[in-house]
Amino acid sequence: GEDLAGEVVGEKGEPVADAQLRISAAMAIENAGRDRLVTPAFLRARTDAEGRFVFQDMPAQATFEFFVEKRGRAQINTLRRMASVRNGYQFSPGQAGIRVVLPLEAAVEGVVVAKSDGKPVAGTSVVALPTSGEGMLLSPRPAVSAQDGAFRIGGLAADTYSVQIA
Numbered sequence: 001g002e003d004l005a006g007e008v009v010g011e012k013g014e015p016v017a018d019a020q021l022r023i024s025a026a027m028a029i030e031n032a033g034r035d036r037l038v039t040p041a042f043l044r045a046r047t048d049a050e051g052r053f054v055f056q057d058m059p060a061q062a063t064f065e066f067f068v069e070k071r072g073r074a075q076i077n078t079l080r081r082m083a084s085v086r087n088g089y090q091f092s093p094g095q096a097g098i099r100v101v102l103p104l105e106a107a108v109e110g111v112v113v114a115k116s117d118g119k120p121v122a123g124t125s126v127v128a129l130p131t132s133g134e135g136m137l138l139s140p141r142p143a144v145s146a147q148d149g150a151f152r153i154g155g156l157a158a159d160t161y162s163v164q165i166a
Contacts, residue, residue: 001057004091006098008051008068015051016070016102020044024067025079027088028059055093063088066100073102074157107154108163112145120149125166130159142166 008016023043045053058064065079078090078100091098108128112121125142143151153163 002060002093004055004058004064004093004095004098006053006091006095006100008047008053008070008100008102010073011101011103015047015049016073017047017049017051019047019051019053019068019070019073019102021046021053021055021066021068021100023055023064024077025065025089026062027064028062058093060093062092064091065089066091068100068102069155070102072105073155074105075155076100076102076157103157105154106156106158107152108156108161109150109152110163111149112151112165113149120147121145122147122149124149124151126151126153126163127166128153128156128161128163130157131162132159 008019008021010016021044026043043055045055047053055064065077067075067077069075110126112124112126113119114121122145124145126145127142141153141155143153145151
């Protein structure tokens with residue numbers, strides 16, 4: 001196999017150290033057939049001080065997508081909703097110039113209140129779903145409202161969101 005390597009940078013091109021990456025999708029292309037690969041949880045990497053990462057000894061004929069996260073930054077999945085995967089995914093072992101941009105996070109904050117009396121409601125699951133439909137595939141992590149009804153959903157990319165009770 002070959003190394004699948006690249007870099008994670010911020011919006012201004014600065015290296016993002018200590019970002020966590022994992023393979024979010026994988027496909028093996030052999031002959032004329034396509035086979036989706038199981039994505040084991042152990043396929044993880046972390047960026048160094050210069051924002052570089054390496055997944056070592058990956059199958060040369062496979063293609064991949066990444067999920068990237070770091071506290072204070074948006075959570076990014078490079079797999080796009082409407083992308084064609086006829087020829088595999090975007091990234092392959094030995095490919096030069098792989099660069100993932102990880103912008104600063106956006107957040108949605110608020111307070112859950114009862115419609116009847118306006119009093120705060122604790123323990124309510126709240127999710128933020130992108131309204132654009134153009135976003136990347138990402139399972140939104142629900143937030144749970146605190147005793148005072150307050151919630152915060154962080155790690156979001158800049159977009160317009162619909163906030164819903166889960």
